[in-house]
Amino acid sequence: MASTANDKEKSSLCFFSSYSFSSFYREIKPSSLLPRIRFVVFVLLCYVLWLRLLFFSFPLGSSSSSTSYSAAAAGHRHHQLSRSPETCDPDIAPFYIHTIHPRFNAALVRRCLSRLACCDVCPSVGHLGLGRPLLRLPDAADAADAVRGTAWYATHPSTAEMLFHARVQRHPCRTMDPEAAVLFYVPFYAGLHVAANFRQANHTRRDALALDLAAHLSSLPIFRRRAGRDHFLAVGRASRDFMRSPAGPDMGANRLLLLPEVANMTVLTVERHPWEGHNQFGIPYPSYFHPRTAADVAEWQAELRRLGTTHLFAFVGGVGSDPEKADIRTSILSQCRMSDRCLPVECKPGRHKCNDPELIMDVMRRADFCLQPPGESFTRRSTFDSVLAGCIPVFFSEHTAHTQYRWYLPSRPAEWSVMLDPSQRDQIEDELARIPRAEVGRMREAVIGSPGESGPFIINIETNDR
Ligand SMILES: *[C@@H]1O[C@H](CO)[C@@H](O)[C@H](O)[C@H]1NC(C)=O
Numbered sequence: 001m002a003s004t005a006n007d008k009e010k011s012s013l014c015f016f017s018s019y020s021f022s023s024f025y026r027e028i029k030p031s032s033l034l035p036r037i038r039f040v041v042f043v044l045l046c047y048v049l050w051l052r053l054l055f056f057s058f059p060l061g062s063s064s065s066s067t068s069y070s071a072a073a074a075g076h077r078h079h080q081l082s083r084s085p086e087t088c089d090p091d092i093a094p095f096y097i098h099t100i101h102p103r104f105n106a107a108l109v110r111r112c113l114s115r116l117a118c119c120d121v122c123p124s125v126g127h128l129g130l131g132r133p134l135l136r137l138p139d140a141a142d143a144a145d146a147v148r149g150t151a152w153y154a155t156h157p158s159t160a161e162m163l164f165h166a167r168v169q170r171h172p173c174r175t176m177d178p179e180a181a182v183l184f185y186v187p188f189y190a191g192l193h194v195a196a197n198f199r200q201a202n203h204t205r206r207d208a209l210a211l212d213l214a215a216h217l218s219s220l221p222i223f224r225r226r227a228g229r230d231h232f233l234a235v236g237r238a239s240r241d242f243m244r245s246p247a248g249p250d251m252g253a254n255r256l257l258l259l260p261e262v263a264n265m266t267v268l269t270v271e272r273h274p275w276e277g278h279n280q281f282g283i284p285y286p287s288y289f290h291p292r293t294a295a296d297v298a299e300w301q302a303e304l305r306r307l308g309t310t311h312l313f314a315f316v317g318g319v320g321s322d323p324e325k326a327d328i329r330t331s332i333l334s335q336c337r338m339s340d341r342c343l344p345v346e347c348k349p350g351r352h353k354c355n356d357p358e359l360i361m362d363v364m365r366r367a368d369f370c371l372q373p374p375g376e377s378f379t380r381r382s383t384f385d386s387v388l389a390g391c392i393p394v395f396f397s398e399h400t401a402h403t404q405y406r407w408y409l410p411s412r413p414a415e416w417s418v419m420l421d422p423s424q425r426d427q428i429e430d431e432l433a434r435i436p437r438a439e440v441g442r443m444r445e446a447v448i449g450s451p452g453e454s455g456p457f458i459i460n461i462e463t464n465d466r
């Protein structure tokens with residue numbers, strides 16, 4: 001990527017980069033590498049499970065009520081796995097899930113479900129974070145059957161932290177004995193909390209729960225033993241939402257990730273800070289498809305291949321509020337509207353088109369390429385939607401995926417995605433049309449994935465040496 005593009009992006013996030021806290025981060029010493037590597041492997045495999053096993057075997061039906069949710073969130077309930085690995089893979093570090101007060105997780109969900117909190121992720125926290133089941137089975141005998149059988153949910157992008165929690169609870173490498181654990185997961189739903197407090201003008205109040213958690217952790221001998229370095233969080237929002245800097249404008253963030261206790265921990269996040277997220281590792285946004293069996297995946301892959309594409313490219317998105325990025329998006333939207341080879345879905349506040357998973361999937365699966373310009377932040381859930389829909393993602397910044405999800409991406413981005421330089425952004429159609437059809441076919445196949453796999457976010461995952 002041209003350095004001018006980097007500079008441009010950097011300046012648009014300058015309120016982060018102007019604040020340096022590199023001193024918080026430790027140097028990795030050889031002795032601390034082993035657990036770290038094991039941790040990486042663990043998370044990698046967690047992700048394999050995320051797509052293959054946990055998606056395949058996610059508990060359904062009975063989990064819709066808030067009471068069963070709270071129980072699950074508090075870790076008291078174990079769901080039966082239909083395709084669970086029986087034993088812990090020796091390459092995966094045994095981990096312990098801390099039991100923390102429900103105010104850090106279950107109460108946040110209850111608050112959402114009780115509709116005391118409005119909007120954002122709250123309408124979608126049901127079904128352990130999967131959200132509302134979608135009826136996509138036209139020939140199902142009745143609606144109840146269709147719901148039971150569905151693998152599709154109106155999943156909100158911010159629920160990764162809830163899905164992660166629900167899944168690791170049933171992981172065979174979970175140990176109930178802290179002394180036997182190498183890693184420690186702290187199931188704080190930081191994303192739910194920050195979203196409920198974006199409008200809280202009083203910073204003391206906005207940061208209170210994060211400080212509360214830090215105080216609780218540092219009171220635990222097991223946390224102090226390695227200064228928190230063997231502990232980790234998983235958060236469902238961009239890390240910048242937890243990195244409020246006094247230097248920048250107040251975007252509603254708190255200071256969770258800047259707290260000294262947390263700065264020594266590892267943070268799994270759907271969007272790592274490109275320059276300052278040294279202890280942050282990207283995990284994928286959840287999309288709408290939560291297959292329970294390999295047959296669910298194969299059926300969807302076959303449907304994508306059978307339907308084929310009708311358009312060269314598609315754009316699902318709106319013109320954001322950030323004037324710097326709105327520029328790219330305004331241009332993309334007008335280029336898309338002017339071309340009969342592009343399918344636009346314009347998102348506007350108050351209009352619900354962009355909350356309609358079926359419309360989004362339908363548009364994306366009809367296009368060869370799906371444009372993924374940065375939005376409010378670098379990453380977009382839409383990247384994962386497009387991969388799911390078999391649509392080749394077109395990126396405008398390396399920070400939208402390539403520097404984010406390194407554990408999960410195939411090593412050669414060009415095999416499954418397109419990167420447009422600033423000089424190519426005014427003739428998107430020409431640039432995409434120039435790619436030979438055979439090449440488009442190969443990329444699309446890589447995105448759809450081979451039988452039993454699920455697209456580029458899983459291809460090569462077992463040979464990934466990170
Ligand atoms: C912010 O909240 C704290 C704790 O509730 C309170 O003590 C403080 O006075 C508040 N500050 C302002 C400026 O309102």
Ligand SMILES: *[C@@H]1O[C@H](CO)[C@@H](O)[C@H](O)[C@H]1NC(C)=O
Pocket residue numbers: 026227228260261264
């Ligand atoms: C974080 O780690 C550093 C280096 O090991 C240590 O000196 C520091 O006390 C730790 N911070 C906390 C809050 O435990």
